[in-house]
Amino acid sequence: MKLAELQAYFARAATSGNGPLPDLEEFFLGSEQLPAKDRLAIYNRGYFYRLLDALASVFGATKRVLGDSDFERLGLSYVARYPSEHPAVERVGRAFASHLRSAGVSSPVVDLAQLEWARLRALVSPNPASVASVDAIDSERFPAARVRLVPSLQRLELDARALTAFNGGDLALREESTGTCGVAVWRSNYAVQHQSLDALEWQALASAESGATLSLVCSVFDSGSPSEDVRQAFRVLSGWFARGWLESVIYDEAPAD
Amino acid sequence: MRRAADQEPALNEPSLAEAGLDGAARVGFGLRVPHYDAILGRGLRADFAEAISENFLGRGGRAFSVLSRVRSDMPVALHGVSLSIGGMDPLSESYLAELSELAKRIGAFSVSDHLSFGTFGGHYGHDLWPLPYTEEALSHVVERVQQVQDRLGRRLLLENVSSYVQYRASALTEWEFLTEVVTRADAGLLLDLNNVFVNAVNHGFSASQYLRALPKERVQQIHLAGHSDAGGYLLDDHGSAVSAAVWRMYEESLELFGALPTIVEWDERLPELSVLEAEADQARALSNRRLSAEVEGKP
Numbered sequence: 001m002k003l004a005e006l007q008a009y010f011a012r013a014a015t016s017g018n019g020p021l022p023d024l025e026e027f028f029l030g031s032e033q034l035p036a037k038d039r040l041a042i043y044n045r046g047y048f049y050r051l052l053d054a055l056a057s058v059f060g061a062t063k064r065v066l067g068d069s070d071f072e073r074l075g076l077s078y079v080a081r082y083p084s085e086h087p088a089v090e091r092v093g094r095a096f097a098s099h100l101r102s103a104g105v106s107s108p109v110v111d112l113a114q115l116e117w118a119r120l121r122a123l124v125s126p127n128p129a130s131v132a133s134v135d136a137i138d139s140e141r142f143p144a145a146r147v148r149l150v151p152s153l154q155r156l157e158l159d160a161r162a163l164t165a166f167n168g169g170d171l172a173l174r175e176e177s178t179g180t181c182g183v184a185v186w187r188s189n190y191a192v193q194h195q196s197l198d199a200l201e202w203q204a205l206a207s208a209e210s211g212a213t214l215s216l217v218c219s220v221f222d223s224g225s226p227s228e229d230v231r232q233a234f235r236v237l238s239g240w241f242a243r244g245w246l247e248s249v250i251y252d253e254a255p256a257d
Numbered sequence: 258m259r260r261a262a263d264q265e266p267a268l269n270e271p272s273l274a275e276a277g278l279d280g281a282a283r284v285g286f287g288l289r290v291p292h293y294d295a296i297l298g299r300g301l302r303a304d305f306a307e308a309i310s311e312n313f314l315g316r317g318g319r320a321f322s323v324l325s326r327v328r329s330d331m332p333v334a335l336h337g338v339s340l341s342i343g344g345m346d347p348l349s350e351s352y353l354a355e356l357s358e359l360a361k362r363i364g365a366f367s368v369s370d371h372l373s374f375g376t377f378g379g380h381y382g383h384d385l386w387p388l389p390y391t392e393e394a395l396s397h398v399v400e401r402v403q404q405v406q407d408r409l410g411r412r413l414l415l416e417n418v419s420s421y422v423q424y425r426a427s428a429l430t431e432w433e434f435l436t437e438v439v440t441r442a443d444a445g446l447l448l449d450l451n452n453v454f455v456n457a458v459n460h461g462f463s464a465s466q467y468l469r470a471l472p473k474e475r476v477q478q479i480h481l482a483g484h485s486d487a488g489g490y491l492l493d494d495h496g497s498a499v500s501a502a503v504w505r506m507y508e509e510s511l512e513l514f515g516a517l518p519t520i521v522e523w524d525e526r527l528p529e530l531s532v533l534e535a536e537a538d539q540a541r542a543l544s545n546r547r548l549s550a551e552v553e554g555k556p
Contacts, residue, residue: 043386088339
């Protein structure tokens with residue numbers, strides 16, 4: 001058997017969720033004390049439980065609300081269907097939330113898994129090249145400026161009960177839905193944080209993320225009271241600077257002499 | 258098989274002297290997440306440290322701060338688990354680019370990975386699966402090691418892995434295969450003594466014969482770790498102190514290869530940092546004893 005075939009056979013034996021492959025003894029040496037089938041089973045167990053451990057380390061709150069037994073059942077079926085595509089084992093859970101959805105898990109628990117995945121992504125994201133301070137604003141050119149967001153910042157729309165469950169309020173999962181809310185997830189120095197946003201701030205952040213100018217970003221605040229809209233826009237943008245969400249403020253045109 | 262000398266890349270890894278790791282016993286251990294707070298708080302009591310490459314590739318935040326903090330105090334070796342040097346999937350260019358960037362950024366004194374495979378059809382097994390010891394596998398691995406060394410511009414160290422099964426197709430012993438790979442590819446050898454011991458028990462060969470067959474000039478680093486008795490076989494779980502048998506092998510390796518940079522690994526049931534430091538102290542004491550004997554001209 002060629003190397004490629006031997007490796008493919010080994011990988012199938014190590015990652016099969018359906019018990020040992022036939023003909024193992026033909027390709028692998030065993031002993032009376034430990035037959036080849038049992039030797040390959042060591043790799044098979046190691047494969048599934050290593051990946052299950054990686055899922056548990058990322059989806060701790062999801063595991064708590066599902067319970068150990070359901071988490072293991074769903075985790076093992078996930079790993080069998082979605083093998084890892086990343087050299088770092090912790091990234092195996094990229095599609096875990098959608099797997100839970102397709103397995104019929106309730107919407108707030110699926111969203112809890114989405115939140116935990118976003119938090120992992122924020123944790124491992126690269127450091128921003130810089131963090132802009134409010135001093136970076138040139139008031140003359142402010143309306144035409146755009147912002148670059150830090151790599152860890154993500155926007156999610158989640159069932160509000162998922163946020164409560166993340167903080168240990170599992171009873172919220174039994175309550176009636178109060179709808180979805182916009183959530184920002186980011187890393188500030190070492191700590192990953194998340195926060196729900198009101199609808200207008202959510203819309204403004206989406207606009208900034210798409211590369212809109214700050215004048216367009218601020219145009220979402222349109223209550224009919226210009227002075228109130230300016231105050232609101234100032235409050236929201238100040239919050240973005242304060243939370244370290246902005247890597248830089250970009251002015252397309254060169255400054256005038 | 259190896260390219261002519263004038264075509265060779267500059268394998269410009271720092272020498273042990275440049276890294277400050279020659280002339281004295283040099284012992285350290287691997288950076289593990291549960292120890293990060295202690296490391297950021299009080300630093301690390303070691304001569305050098307080993308970082309799992311995949312835990313730092315492309316990452317910022319606390320992980321990189323820990324690595325930077327440690328690097329400001331001591332040399333750092335990068336040790337990978339996902340290169341899959343023996344695999345059939347093409348080597349990942351993005352992985353190698355990130356590894357190269359990280360090695361340069363922190364001035365890693367060595368870059369190592371395992372003589373095994375762990376990728377299949379574009380996926381990662383996150384395990385160190387054994388290779389068949391055949392001429393075909395040998396040629397395949399040697400070519401890929403050379404590719405990696407060309408890409409990184411430095412010598413790669415390859416670690417022998419623990420295993421629980423052997424292929425019927427193998428035509429060479431494990432130590433013959435290892436020797437041929439590092440010699441033909443002009444690579445270094447990171448000798449994991451616990452893995453040799455585990456395999457010796459699991460497959461029924463002499464650990465001492467294995468050590469004595471290795472090319473002395475290629476052995477550049479040593480790994481020590483614990484294993485457990487799983488009933489019928491030894492499991493390389495890195496979940497306990499180094500066993501007495503492996504300490505005896507360490508003494509034998511000191512006689513054979515001299516006092517080399519040594520890492521104590523511990524992954525499962527991770528104890529306090531002080532426990533690892535005590536294990537490292539034991540390795541340092543044995544290394545120092547060997548160095549003293551060399552100075553006194555004793556065999």
